[in-house]
Amino acid sequence: MSSAELNIVQSCHTSDRNSHHSEKTKQNLQARLNRIEGQIRGIKGMVEKDAYCDDVLNQIAAVQSALNSVGRILLEGHMKSCVIERIQEGDNTVIDELLTTMNKLMK
Template structure:
């Protein structure tokens, strides 16, 4: 899924402003992930076979990665570009730290 440049804008207060469409998309994904986590808790309470639980955990991790990718793309297309244009080149170091965290 590709994000339009106008979907996220960061101000000098370092606050994101997601479009209503993007915010709805992110919240829908996060609600689904929240439900999946509750489902895994239930599986553990019911002593579900470990491989089945691990499969669900893998799906949750993939869904979280997708949310992270959407946020990162929006951040790079707007916040990072905006700060570079304003001469705040330290945003590159900040971005590299964030990418390293996401790649763990």
């Protein structure tokens, strides 16, 4: 996993905050992202080989589903740790941040 991908996994939106993911969760996320990366390479190869459009579209749907799954795992962890922590600290701006993020995920 690249350092940029690792930063995404470890970040709770701002650079001075870190997530609270266990090593098991991080390994799970990294494995999922590695599989997604492989799927993307596979799709690229399918396009290069002029694969049947429906087959390519099905693979794209599979990647989108896999990314949504990673997003749900991260969102759950974010809400159970980062969001609760910031609310307990009196930082209610995290609610607007969370709503903005959820809107992006639901597009």
